[in-house]
Amino acid sequence: MSRTATRTARAVHQVARPAGLPTAEQFAFVADELPPPAEGEALVENAYLSVDPYMLGSMAGGEGGYELNAPLEGRAVGRVVESRSAALPVGTAVIHRQGWRTHAVLRREEVRVLPDLPGVPLSAFLGVLGGTGLSAYVGLTRIARLAPGEDVFVSAAAGGVGTAAGQLARLLGARRVIGSAGSPAKTAFLTERLGFDAAFDYHDGPVADLLAAAAPDGIDVYLDNVGGDHLAAAIGSMRDFGRIAWCGAIAQYATTPPAAPHNLFELVGRSIRLEGFLVRNHLDAQEELYELLAPHLRSGRVISPETVLDGFDRTVDAFLGVLGGANTGKMLVRL
Amino acid sequence: MSRTATRTARAVHQVARPAGLPTAEQFAFVADELPPPAEGEALVENAYLSVDPYMLGSMAGGEGGYELNAPLEGRAVGRVVESRSAALPVGTAVIHRQGWRTHAVLRREEVRVLPDLPGVPLSAFLGVLGGTGLSAYVGLTRIARLAPGEDVFVSAAAGGVGTAAGQLARLLGARRVIGSAGSPAKTAFLTERLGFDAAFDYHDGPVADLLAAAAPDGIDVYLDNVGGDHLAAAIGSMRDFGRIAWCGAIAQYATTPPAAPHNLFELVGRSIRLEGFLVRNHLDAQEELYELLAPHLRSGRVISPETVLDGFDRTVDAFLGVLGGANTGKMLVRL
Incomplete structure (x- = not known):
């Protein structure tokens, strides 16, 4: 697909470090103009964001910690909506680590292309398949x-x-x-x-x-x-x-x-x-898990329980909620 | 060998339960007449007694604890000196659990017959081979x-x-x-x-x-x-x-x-x-250990360090000593 204009994307930034449990004031929703994909890149529109307790460790800063005043990171699934990468044609479903934002510009090596598992919803790749x-x-x-x-x-x-x-x-x-x-x-x-x-x-x-x-x-x-x-x-x-x-x-x-x-x-x-x-350290077991679970997800013997908050605006609420135990199953944000 | 007269044997009894670390007063040396071996039994003269920290747990009583006013138990090596068991001819070297005494009457199933490892002293079976x-x-x-x-x-x-x-x-x-x-x-x-x-x-x-x-x-x-x-x-x-x-x-x-x-x-x-x-739970690894170590014990590349107290009378001293860290290598009593 040919180059297009910039696109307004929204992201959650961390603006202060939590001491103990975080509060909503330590986060900000920021809108930004995303440049169109360069050669080898694809623009992914995120469909579901994952919020996870482990993120709290990176929010506290230190080595490997999140930068302040930059988009936070986390797992997300979405589909390619614009592409200058032959390996990521428009429509490809991917999982990646540029969550906490509505859109992400990604290269092939930054995503896992998701298999086509008929009857299995995309959100399951952030849950029981994630x-x-x-x-x-x-x-x-x-x-x-x-x-x-x-x-x-x-x-x-x-x-x-x-x-x-x-x-x-x-x-x-x-x-x-x-x-x-x-x-x-x-x-x-x-x-x-x-x-x-x-x-x-x-x-x-x-x-x-x-x-x-x-x-x-x-x-x-x-x-x-x-x-x-x-x-x-x-x-x-x-x-x-x-x-x-x-x-x-x-x-x-x-x-x-x-x-x-x-x-x-x-x-x-x-x-x-x-x-x-x-x-x-065990990502090589991923395919094994897909294979084990796919038939049971289709038959309904296994479910991928989710607590879904609707709308990107609920991202911080979802994160504070998972820390407080508000979820049953995986806590997700649906965009 | 035919039946002989009784033989005076000495044993250490526990006479009181320790609260915390034990003291010498909680033990007594008791002499007793040991009956001659019955059919299927052998009389073993102990050569070395092992005293080990784990025994403190059994001294405290409770399930599996030592009886008061009876010979204590512990690993010992010795040789058969009188026998009515064809499987244990006189001279056989054995390791067994009736330590804390000078002699023990034992059946085949109560001992491990020690292999003949030339150049390896009997005490090593209570140490690096034990x-x-x-x-x-x-x-x-x-x-x-x-x-x-x-x-x-x-x-x-x-x-x-x-x-x-x-x-x-x-x-x-x-x-x-x-x-x-x-x-x-x-x-x-x-x-x-x-x-x-x-x-x-x-x-x-x-x-x-x-x-x-x-x-x-x-x-x-x-x-x-x-x-x-x-x-x-x-x-x-x-x-x-x-x-x-x-x-x-x-x-x-x-x-x-x-x-x-x-x-x-x-x-x-x-x-x-x-x-x-x-x-x-891993006694099946014993032969593997003999095989690995025997050549190195003979060559002197591996040693079985021992702190040896001489004389049965030193048994309680040896036990209190090992609890207090007085030993370098295995703490043993040589009879």
Whole structure:
């Protein structure tokens, strides 16, 4: 397509660094004229933006932190609307990291071209088929090495990673899948919609007691999204040779230092493995996940739960919401 | 051999439960008449007794705890001196769990018959070829999966597991081996006799600083014998994808609850694995260890360092000594 005029695009800038949890005042919506794509570039119109707790770390600044007064970054899916790249024809669906804005100018090496999976909505690539689903998949398979017949506990189970983890654990042959979440509506969602065998609201008492009641025979695998009390409870309920895949700690992103579990030493006596991981080191598992999930997404056996806020103006609200646990499933902004 | 008369044997009994570290008054030396072996039994005269920190846990009582006013138990090596078991002819060298006594009456299934390894002393089967050596071997291979060219840190490095670990790490192709110990004499022993590349005395400052100075480029593998500050220091110095094999915590056997490392959350960001293990779940690796070490023990490239107290009367002293760090290498009693 030939060169066209500039186009007005909008972006969210960070204008101040958060100390602890961020506030809306630390962000600004800025309109700018985007130049037309140069040779080798394509203009992508974003369709869905992902807002994720990990971004808080980059907002605090330091090495690898976000620049102030520049568009923030985050995962987004969209379609090419103008192109000077033969590898990215108009209409191509892509996922990329220039979120928090309405449009992005991108080169082939900056995007992942999304496969055509009939019956699978584009937003699923930011959910169960995206980084959160991949975190759950890698955590259960490569890190925890879940075996059929084992019992799995998932914290933050109504969140993006958690909803994927519960459904994936089932597909991978888990015997019982137990989840924790932050409200009765969420725990009902887990057991009624996602096939969890048990779920508890962590406000209802000490987490160790709630987990022991939900999994009286113990657990083999724990996918940790939360740290703190949940990690200690999981250690307490772990069987011999249990594995904990630790992929982040929402409750602790904004606090330093995070509390370590008082019962960590139990890892020795019961031969438990606690392993941290970052999904970015396992992107080679992405195709495997598409292949595993596509038929189940089509049949409806697996869903990609989303909390969608409509309109680019809601981007900051969505981010503050996910930090506060306002989402069920992946928190997304639809443009 | 035909039935003979009873024989006077001596044993150490526990007469009171320790609250925290034990004292000599909680033990008693008791002489008893041992009946001659019955059909299928052999009388073993113990040659060396092993005293180990883990025994403190069983002394505290509870499930699996030692009975009061009965012979204590622990690993020992000895030779059959009288036998009514065809599988255990007189002269057979065995390792077994009826230590803390001069003689033991045993059945075939209660002992491991020791191989004849010319040039290897019997005491080595309680040291580098025994449970401590096996702990080090399993920790480095099966748990930490040490790869050639990696850097290894060992705490309590002058102890039984530590001295084995340092030498095994070298045999397994480690690039640098760093140890911590509790005195200048011990650190000198590590670098001068055992081939450690660096060693520090943990009394000389914060362990995190001492380790960072000894391993300025970080470490890939940590074999933890200690917990506490050492574990936190090792986490702080770990490279991406580092592994911690956690086989016990001497400093913490007598305290509840043990302190967890303040920086545990770093496991996530650097994809670190922390895995507890018990050597008793890996006894099938024993023959592999004999095979690996026998030629090096004969050539002197590997030694089985021992602190030996002479005489059965020193058994309690030896145990209190190993809890207090009085040993270099395996603490043994020679009868």
